[in-house]
Amino acid sequence: MNDNNKLKKIRRIFAIQLTTKHKLKLIIPNNDSSDSIFELFINEMYNQLQQKLSKQNEQLLNETNGNSPLFIQKKQLQKDLDDFHILDKRQDARAIQQIIERVEHMAMFNTKSNINEIKSIVQSNKQCQSIIIPQPPPPPMQSISSSCSYRALCSELINRLNWPSDLFAPEYDRCFCKTCYPVTLPNVCQANIGNKYPIIIPRNWMKFGLKIDEVQAKVHQIWDKWAISYHGTLPNAALSMIKHRQICLPGDKLFDGTQLSIRSGHIPNQKSFFTSPTIRYAAQNHYATPLEFTSQIDKCVYTAKIVLRCRQMPDTFIIQNETLNNSQINGTDFCDIISDEQIEWKTDQRGTVIFDGLCVRLKKVFNVGNNTNNITDQIYSQQTNISN
Ligand SMILES: [Zn+2]
Incomplete structure (x- = not known):
């Protein structure tokens, strides 16, 4: 249609x-x-x-x-x-x-x-x-609350990051928790006719809208044509890229004068930026390192992950196999919709990726493990290694 x-x-x-x-x-x-x-x-x-x-x-x-x-x-x-x-x-x-x-x-x-x-x-x-779910659930007269408790917790984490408020476009905030986006709603969203890539719903994540350059959006018809993808990273790396208004590739000299190096464990000399159409892949620990977060609202401890939502110019990236050896470890694909063979997108073209959302996921932990990092340490440490 x-x-x-x-x-x-x-x-x-x-x-x-x-x-x-x-x-x-x-x-x-x-x-x-x-x-x-x-x-x-x-x-x-x-x-x-x-x-x-x-x-x-x-x-x-x-x-x-x-x-x-x-x-x-x-x-x-x-x-x-x-x-x-x-x-x-x-x-x-x-x-x-x-x-x-x-x-x-x-x-x-x-x-x-x-x-x-x-x-x-x-x-x-x-x-x-x-567009409309064929079988609507029984009718709870429940409104889409702008104040679900999950959204409140995620907002607390974002406030804690203390990023400039000018970066955010709160009118585009959207929560995909089980209350705000029930299981009866589809896992894949219908894309605009010009967008040939799948739009996979980031279930259990809260998306905070980010402002983008309206001139760029109009000139490239970003909302109609560009693919939606995700890039998992650490908060200060995310902030750095949002402030640079583009992706940064290994070898780039950043605002603070440091040179971006390749993250350890990655192929040397490969200057690429990786995204995925499915947030589950982008949020793997290798990309989006889990952070520890203690909420002042409910006094509980959470592990938090941060993933940037991207818009990507069509036909400017290589679609390739996952690189985390998942199938060997788990035997099943990361995603029900996209196979592992097509789950990673790779590009070295800077102007072809913009960030229109910051996604947050919280998981409650009762025993604080040793393998999480304290969020305040992460935010204020000099983290310049922002490539995956
Ligand atoms: Zn919600």
Whole structure:
């Protein structure tokens, strides 16, 4: 299905969701209704939402409490209208991708009757079934919480890193814990039509959005065409590359004047940067060294791993076999979707990789082992060996 049709479907589903959510007095058209009937419905939906917003704005004129229920309601309504507008304008590919994910999530957690309505629309086009989960789970009226406890713990770790806040784009934060991204949701995400590479969901990871250069994004159509991959590393190596705004290869002279050497255990003279389409491979200890982290929230000790989420220009990397001797050790592939023969991507072209997310995974430990490093030591030590 082309992007145009997909967006049309998503727009219809979103309009139905907003009608139900804001209890609008509107009849939802049948799924086989014509485009013009849907357009009338969507226009009316949009008008009613705007009327509702101006009414709430009037009611809030004398409200001083920024956390009052009506104020929060108004903010949500404003966000819904903004999102719908972005979908209509079709200009901001990254924002549209976020909205598509939001609509899919809302479909998951809406009431059963609403899901059936949405499903019937989606099923009118079979190819569309991968957008909405064919079998929705029983309907817990659970919203996608922006404050899941896992997200809070990961945020604590990120705050502890003390990176400049200007690097982050919190509007693109996304949690893939079991609550925020239930097991019933797919393991692979449908890519934009221009992207031929798989998008594998980083289950159990929390992704913090990173800002990227908008000029670069537009010139190269990054959100539409570039592959998604992962690069496991240590926090200060990650920060160094984010600040350099590009990958660093062995031999490069860094901002601090040091020369980047090849990490021990790697093939000498090989100046390459390694990524993987699956986070599970990128997060192997060899790449993403585990760190110890004690949370002040729950006073528990965790091992933490950090992986950069990358966007990679298509056809600029070599797809190759894993190099950790996994199959000999474990006998099975790292990933259910990508075979070990294709799990490692290798490039020596600097401008072809950008970083759009910082992924964090925490695992609770009860006995603190000796093979983890203390995070504060890691952050403040002079770590310049940032190549894998
Ligand atoms: Zn979560």
